[in-house]
Ligand SMILES: Nc1ncnc2c1ncn2[C@@H]1O[C@H](COP(=O)(O)OP(=O)(O)O)[C@@H](O)[C@H]1O
């Protein structure tokens with residue numbers, strides 16, 4: 001049997017039973033009724049004991065959302081979403097009184113994290129990673145807070161930040177992604193439940209990787225996190241985000257907003273590994289992932305770098321972007337997107353060059369298998385004042401089998417003649433001869449595919465922090481394996 | 486070890502192997518010589534289980550098993566190794582990582598745990614040194630931007646690390662300068678023992694001065710037309726393929 005053919009077969013075998021993270025935890029939820037209306041917005045705000053200004057902000061966003069059409073330009077087959085059919089708030093009951101330490105956390109929840117491979121207790125001990133965990137809507141535990149606070153670093157849930165650091169939240173929330181940006185941004189602003197907040201003060205280099213794991217647990221819960229990261233002058237932070245969700249028959253909606261701000265000479269490195277439930281092999285269930293991630297390089301010489309490995313979700317619609325406002329600022333986007341079975345991904349980036357001497361780099365690797373569709377959609381916009389700016393874009397697509405698709409849609413807009421934009425794109429099929437060679441050395445066809453695809457993605461994976469890179473490599477292999485053994 | 490009987494193989498309707506018989510016992514080295522296009526690479530690919538060939542007739546017994554029942558990776562893990570005439574480049578995959586993955590695949594097949602990191606480091610270092618492969622080389626992507634000679638040495642390194650029972654060397658000598666030829670041959674000779682076997686495919690008698698075969702076979706139009714000992718290689722060098730095939 002041809003190695004590719006075999007791979008296709010294995011890939012096709014990928015039923016929902018193969019989703020390693022498809023278990024759900026039995027905890028009592030507290031939920032208001034299904035549906036989206038002003039009362040729910042008020043309910044969420046009240047649950048979080050939010051100040052008046054935050055409730056007003058939410059209500060404004062909600063009225064904007066009601067007036068907006070859904071975006072429809074992405075190359076995705078999006079089933080109509082009935083916004084009234086979701087729960088907008090879900091909080092495990094035992095968290096009503098927020099735990100003071102990990103010992104107070106429902107052991108069921110801790111077990112869930114262990115199954116996910118992130119034992120919090122272990123991670124607490126293991127130097128180097130501070131974890132802020134979001135379980136459905138409430139931030140469960142934040143570790144390392146003390147060490148970080150000695151450096152003046154704020155790392156907490158966005159709800160806490162609203163209470164304890166209102167001046168920072170008021171100043172920056174919605175400053176990168178305005179409420180009216182598009183309908184999912186407005187929806188998120190109205191009903192966001194939790195997420196992370198990071199502030200790195202001037203001159204501080206954050207000594208550990210900050211990390212959040214998101215997990216959607218409760219059935220039919222739309223999860224709307226809101227993350228805000230601010231790197232003040234001359235500071236640096238590396239932030240990791242990992243996501244997993246249990247499998248369900250009904251699709252779950254996820255519309256996160258992530259805002260990053262770098263001031264002069266500051267740098268944020270934001271890495272994501274996303275393996276949310278992709279739905280079964282017929283495309284049933286799975287997460288609809290409509291994420292808005294945007295960073296503003298406000299200060300001169302500042303830098304924002306996005307690295308993402310996207311292997312999950314039924315539908316992914318995501319364009320981490322950089323607004324290069326400061327002179328000499330830099331934006332980078334490194335992406336691996338893998339789609340299998342009936343997954344659809346429409347992902348890419350937007351690089352908006354506003355300041356002088358700004359530069360951006362885009363490396364995108366798309367892998368499609370099964371009947372999946374994978375689209376890179378990227379915008380490079382060089383504005384008239386962005387003299388002497390540069391962009392380099394490279395998009396490579398790899399196809400496994402004959403029924404999948406890869407599309408590259410670059411939009412290049414330059415209103416500046418002394419700037420330079422370079423775009424390279426390739427599409428290839430997985431090489432049978434390479435597979436044969438690997439298998440002649442004893443690798444089974446799954447391992448051979450995993451090895452070759454990881455090699456294909458190396459330029460991106462090497463930008464992930466060490467401990468994440470290893471996990472990502474395994475994930476790349478697993479998501480193409482279909483079934484192991 | 487390997488017993489091929491009346492093998493008929495075609496590609497895309499074109500007959501390539503035409504009633505080939507070849508029997509190799511444990512501990513033997515066989516040389517297979519023949520002109521371009523006579524079917525040497527086809528035989529080695531077919532034995533390794535490459536896709537795209539049609540077998541019309543024949544049987545292949547490998548250590549008491551029907552070779553054709555085994556998948557490509559199973560054949561490899563059961564000790565069948567092919568040193569490729571044109572080794573593949575695998576971009577983004579570090580050579581040493583590839584070697585470790587191959588070793589561990591074989592160990593897994595035989596129910597052994599993964600090789601210890603330190604043990605692997607020692608093993609690869611000593612083996613590479615013997616083949617005059619620099620440690621630097623092992624950190625590069627597999628075969629990417631290797632010279633022709635470096636690729637061939639890499640094949641022999643993989644062979645010595647995997648320690649196969651049955652090795653097929655497909656024109657490993659072509660493209661090698663005299664020093665590389667000596668190093669590669671020494672590598673092969675070091676592996677030779679009473680339990681393993683080699684099928685050395687070559688155009689030239691030159692290689693056989695270094696790797697002394699027990700038997701020499703001449704292939705033409707997909708079948709073996711003459712077999713003998715080392716002296717047949719010398720005779721071939723003198724008379725050429727056409728003459729020899731005629732007297733067969
Ligand atoms: N994939 C293929 N499709 C069609 N013909 C092939 C293919 N591969 C090899 N051949 C033909 O088979 C014959 C034998 O080739 P090969 O086994 O490579 O010869 P050798 O290794 O002895 O030089 C040649 O005529 C060659 O053109």
Ligand SMILES: [Mg+2]
Nearest residue numbers: 525526570656
């Ligand atoms: Mg050949």
